[in-house]
Amino acid sequence: xxxxxxxxxxxxxxxxxxxxxxxxxxxxxxxxxxxxxxxxxxxxxxxxxxxxxxxxxxxxxxxxxxxxxxxxxxxxxxxxxxxxxxxxxxxxxxxxxxxxxxxxxxxxxxxxxxxxxxxxxxxxxxxxxxxxxxxxxxxxxxxxxxxxxxxxxxxxxxxxxxxxxxxxxxxxxxxxxxxxxxxxxxxxxxxxxxxxxxxxxxxxxxxxxxxxxxxxxxxxxxxxxxxxxxxxxxxxxxxxxxxxxxxxxxxxxxxxxxxxxxxxxxxxxxxxxxxxxxxxxxxxxxxxxxxxxxxxxxxxxxxxxxxxxxxxxxxxxxxxxxxxxxxxxxxxxxxxxxxxxxxxxxxxxxxxxxxxxxxxxxxxxxxxxxxxxxxxxxxxxxxxxxxxxxxxxxxxxxxxxxxxxxxxxxxxxxxxxxxxxxxxxxxxxxxxxxxxxxxxxxxxxxxxxxxxxxxxxxxxxxxxxxxxxxxxxxxxxxxxxxxxxxxxxx
Amino acid sequence: xxxxxxxxxxxxxxxxxxxxxxxxxxxxxxxxxxxxxxxxxxxxxxxxxxxxxxxxxxxxxxxxxxxxxxxxxxxxxxxxxxxxxxxxxxxxxxxxxxxxxxxxxxxxxxxxxxxxxxxxxxxxxxxxxxxxxxxxxxxxxxxxxxxxxxxxxxxxxxxxxxxxxxxxxxxxxxxxxxxxxxxxxxxxxxxxxxxxxxxxxxxxxxxxxxxxxxxxxxxxxxxxxxxxxxxxxxxxxxxxxxxxxxxxxxxxxxxxxxxxxxxxxxxxxxxxxxxxxxxxxxxxxxxxxxxxxxxxxxxxxxxxxxxxxxxxxxxxxxxxxxxxxxxxxxxxxxxxxxxxxxxxxxxxxxxxxxxxxxxxxxxxxxxxxxxxxxxxxxxxxxxxxxxxxxxxxxxxxxxxxxxxxxxxxxxxxxxxxxxxxxxxxxxxxxxxxxxxxxxxxxxxxxxxxxxxxxxxxxxxxxxxxxxxxxxxxxxxxxxxxxxxx
Numbered sequence: 001x002x003x004x005x006x007x008x009x010x011x012x013x014x015x016x017x018x019x020x021x022x023x024x025x026x027x028x029x030x031x032x033x034x035x036x037x038x039x040x041x042x043x044x045x046x047x048x049x050x051x052x053x054x055x056x057x058x059x060x061x062x063x064x065x066x067x068x069x070x071x072x073x074x075x076x077x078x079x080x081x082x083x084x085x086x087x088x089x090x091x092x093x094x095x096x097x098x099x100x101x102x103x104x105x106x107x108x109x110x111x112x113x114x115x116x117x118x119x120x121x122x123x124x125x126x127x128x129x130x131x132x133x134x135x136x137x138x139x140x141x142x143x144x145x146x147x148x149x150x151x152x153x154x155x156x157x158x159x160x161x162x163x164x165x166x167x168x169x170x171x172x173x174x175x176x177x178x179x180x181x182x183x184x185x186x187x188x189x190x191x192x193x194x195x196x197x198x199x200x201x202x203x204x205x206x207x208x209x210x211x212x213x214x215x216x217x218x219x220x221x222x223x224x225x226x227x228x229x230x231x232x233x234x235x236x237x238x239x240x241x242x243x244x245x246x247x248x249x250x251x252x253x254x255x256x257x258x259x260x261x262x263x264x265x266x267x268x269x270x271x272x273x274x275x276x277x278x279x280x281x282x283x284x285x286x287x288x289x290x291x292x293x294x295x296x297x298x299x300x301x302x303x304x305x306x307x308x309x310x311x312x313x314x315x316x317x318x319x320x321x322x323x324x325x326x327x328x329x330x331x332x333x334x335x336x337x338x339x340x341x342x343x344x345x346x347x348x349x350x351x352x353x354x355x356x357x358x359x360x361x362x363x364x365x366x367x368x369x370x371x372x373x374x375x376x377x378x379x380x381x382x383x384x385x386x387x388x389x390x391x392x393x394x395x396x397x398x399x400x401x402x403x404x405x406x407x408x409x410x411x412x413x414x415x416x417x418x419x420x421x422x423x424x425x426x427x428x429x430x431x432x433x434x435x436x437x438x439x440x441x442x443x444x445x446x447x448x449x450x451x452x453x454x455x456x457x458x459x460x461x462x463x464x465x466x467x468x469x470x471x472x473x474x475x476x477x478x479x480x481x482x483x484x485x486x487x488x489x490x
Numbered sequence: 491x492x493x494x495x496x497x498x499x500x501x502x503x504x505x506x507x508x509x510x511x512x513x514x515x516x517x518x519x520x521x522x523x524x525x526x527x528x529x530x531x532x533x534x535x536x537x538x539x540x541x542x543x544x545x546x547x548x549x550x551x552x553x554x555x556x557x558x559x560x561x562x563x564x565x566x567x568x569x570x571x572x573x574x575x576x577x578x579x580x581x582x583x584x585x586x587x588x589x590x591x592x593x594x595x596x597x598x599x600x601x602x603x604x605x606x607x608x609x610x611x612x613x614x615x616x617x618x619x620x621x622x623x624x625x626x627x628x629x630x631x632x633x634x635x636x637x638x639x640x641x642x643x644x645x646x647x648x649x650x651x652x653x654x655x656x657x658x659x660x661x662x663x664x665x666x667x668x669x670x671x672x673x674x675x676x677x678x679x680x681x682x683x684x685x686x687x688x689x690x691x692x693x694x695x696x697x698x699x700x701x702x703x704x705x706x707x708x709x710x711x712x713x714x715x716x717x718x719x720x721x722x723x724x725x726x727x728x729x730x731x732x733x734x735x736x737x738x739x740x741x742x743x744x745x746x747x748x749x750x751x752x753x754x755x756x757x758x759x760x761x762x763x764x765x766x767x768x769x770x771x772x773x774x775x776x777x778x779x780x781x782x783x784x785x786x787x788x789x790x791x792x793x794x795x796x797x798x799x800x801x802x803x804x805x806x807x808x809x810x811x812x813x814x815x816x817x818x819x820x821x822x823x824x825x826x827x828x829x830x831x832x833x834x835x836x837x838x839x840x841x842x843x844x845x846x847x848x849x850x851x852x853x854x855x856x857x858x859x860x861x862x863x864x865x866x867x868x869x870x871x872x873x874x875x876x877x878x879x880x881x882x883x884x885x886x887x888x889x890x891x892x893x894x895x896x897x898x899x900x901x902x903x904x905x906x907x908x909x910x911x912x913x914x915x916x917x918x919x920x921x922x923x924x925x926x927x928x929x930x931x932x933x934x935x936x937x938x939x940x941x942x943x944x945x946x947x948x949x950x951x952x953x954x955x956x957x958x959x960x961x962x963x964x965x966x967x968x969x970x971x972x973x974x975x
Binding site for chain 2: 081082088090095098100101102104205206207208209210212213214240241242243244320321323324326327328330332333334343344347367370371372375379
């Protein structure tokens with residue numbers, strides 16, 4: 001029998017239904033891994049007691065026949081989702097000790113579906129980062145190792161690095177992530193798992209600590225396409241408490257996995273093959289195109305001409321919004337307070353002590369681009385470019401059904417690498433940011449290994465609210481890729 | 491009524507624009523479900539949204555939108571079907587989010603107008619620049635502890651309408667008339683209670699001066715949060731004089747925000763333009779543009795009450811009142827309704843005189859309100875009926891009215907109880923007249939010699955003898971017939 005921690009969500013769900021094991025057994029098995037893999041630093045807070053209580057309640061529900069779609073399945077919650085009574089920090093010192101008296105809509109929906117949370121997962125501070133090295137609670141280690149240097153600690157990507165590492169290391173079966181510019185997809189690619197950022201508005205943002213409100217979107221991270229489909233079904237849906245959530249029915253995403261993509265047209269954007277793209281990544285991409293062809297789809301070269309401006313545009317809009325969103329962390333009502341002689345003095349001391357370097361950098365950039373005299377040159381112009389980027393995609397989707405690109409320009413890199421140059425770090429999200437700017441669904445799935453034995457991901461981008469086509473194509477690619485590699489020690 | 495200030499170098503005029511913050515009447519706040527009632531215990535009407543907790547999101551309250559549109563329509567203003575909420579960013583202890591959600595370049599209401607009712611019965615139209623919706627901040631309390639400040643977030647997130655006038659006002663009096671009229675319209679519309687003491691209507695005044703005849707707009711100063719109409723007028727007067735003194739001594743006015751000190755009666759600098767906040771306005775990404783439909787606007791329009799200007803015109807046409815009286819009567823919806831109840835089916839001039847005269851005097855004297863009046867409109871109307879049918883003379887009516895104020899009883903009851911009915915019985919009046927004539931032969935002679943003004947004295951004596959109940963017209967007639975033949 002496969003180890004309980006090696007099951008997919010779908011398998012565990014079906015076997016729980018058959019009564020082959022209980023939710024308590026499943027939870028206990030995962031809690032053991034959580035303990036064993038603690039050195040990865042994937043969790044900020046572990047909640048084993050709450051998890052076991054919840055598992056018992058789940059088993060009782062199953063007995064009573066009132067179980068939900070994810071009943072008894074152990075997951076992790078990115079520590080950006082507010083969880084009632086459980087510390088929520090956004091991996092920032094400024095929120096250390098904060099226990100929200102309320103639950104985010106998405107984590108609440110998952111709990112209502114019966115999922116068992118094992119705790120709160122590490123991330124880049126306020127979700128700002130691409131390597132999970134900006135967390136106040138320490139960097140997260142990727143469970144994967146380079147074959148050439150198995151001792152070197154690699155980053156799991158970010159910002160949902162704790163989520164990706166925990167799922168890859170079998171600590172949890174799946175985890176919530178959030179994605180602002182690639183924060184689900186890039187860590188999924190780095191850790192050899194699957195993750196989808198759904199269309200902006202598909203999941204409620206209520207109760208998620210805000211980074212950049214017009215971009216932030218929650219999504220599932222799991223080990224298979226089907227698992228992502230199951231979990232997104234439990235997370236998604238209109239929420240009257242979020243004015244930007246969209247009032248649309250949530251389809252049965254699992255049903256979209258028909259395995260049939262004959263006749264579909266797959267866009268291959270020519271601008272996504274920059275000079276510096278690694279050969280390995282290019283090779284995996286070409287391989288992906290071949291798989292789709294073999295399954296009866298047709299690759300079509302498309303142009304997304306404004307892609308080259310996406311990164312620069314993103315680094316105006318996201319910091320602008322973050323500079324305003326993070327103004328509430330002032331030491332007055334919750335979280336860290338460093339006393340000062342005056343109110344301004346208290347603000348300065350609290351925020352200097354509470355925020356890390358990357359967060360401070362982005363607040364400064366955002367404050368600058370919104371300030372009088374610079375607004376038009378930066379923020380207003382960036383919004384115009386953003387519309388052009390979205391328009392590129394809209395036009396492309398007139399002739400294709402889905403778009404295939406690499407997820408990240410490279411495989412996971414070593415901890416400490418590139419952290420002295422923020423701009424190089426930002427380049428990690430060059431393939432994921434345009435999708436975010438356009439609010440489109442984007443899924444990353446593992447497609448192969450680098451020569452050094454590290455996972456490489458491919459990204460599928462869909463039309464607004466057409467996650468179903470994305471899942472359908474991803475399902476076919478997953479079968480073709482047959483990605484069975486696991487990190488060391490799993 | 492040009493308002494001119496004489497300076498050493500010549501005559502000056504004032505240019506004033508007013509920004510009024512009017513608290514929207516609504517049960518819940520602009521973006522949260524928390525209650526808005528005034529006077530609750532501190533921090534008892536605060537949702538996590540109002541307190542700026544992590545992950546909290548604003549959701550627009552439709553009632554507040556409706557109230558803003560209703561107010562816009564009351565100001566005959568353009569309603570913008572698409573408007574945008576923006577964040578105004580600044581740090582302060584009573585601003586939990588670190589920004590105020592307001593409307594910046596796309597307000598819900600555009601240009602409109604407001605008509606001033608001048609004391610001479612004339613009118614003057616003042617332009618409205620815009621009206622936008624925004625959140626109120628909380629309240630900082632600095633006098634409860636020697637070194638700490640206390641914060642009450644009950645007000646945080648309450649909906650305000652900021653109503654901005656064009657710089658069309660030219661005197662402290664006009665500023666006062668503007669505020670009075672605006673408050674009247676808001677109360678008619680029931681969109682703001684207009685209570686300046688409780689802070690539900692607050693005013694900032696933008697003041698500049700210029701030589702009479704000039705059309706330039708000179709540097710203005712903004713005087714913040716003045717909490718009564720009288721203080722607004724005082725602040726403007728002081729500020730204008732200050733500007734003139736600065737200019738005439740060769741100085742320049744700096745653009746700045748000033749505070750009015752009502753104890754000293756002066757304004758003083760709060761912050762200069764150099765230290766002004768850079769609010770970094772940008773569209774709030776948590777809120778989509780606010781799009782309303784024309785039929786939503788039309789529905790509100792159809793339900794608008796008759797507003798003061800229309801009512802005033804109708805009072806002049808329907809009741810034959812002059813502009814001044816009409817203006818006074820319609821200033822408050824309740825007094826207009828009171829008057830109409832009294833005037834319905836009666837002599838409207840007489841109704842107007844009684845309401846504007848004895849009734850308003852009684853209102854002041856008893857410190858009662860029009861909603862809980864010292865004399866009900868029905869009783870006052872009945873009293874007028876008693877005058878018309880001859881039961882009461884004007885003089886008796888004054889007495890009866892005073893008793894009505896004192897006892898709250900109906901006039902007919904008082905007439906019966908106290909025997910205050912006017913005497914129209916010729917025999918009784920004649921007896922009294924004869925008695926007075928008989929007792930004052932010397933004065934009769936004087937009247938006969940041509941001193942007819944003494945007739946009034948005779949009337950008074952007869953009225954006194956009848957305890958004021960004799961019909962004065964009958965007394966006069968009988969006296970002149972009997973003395974002058």
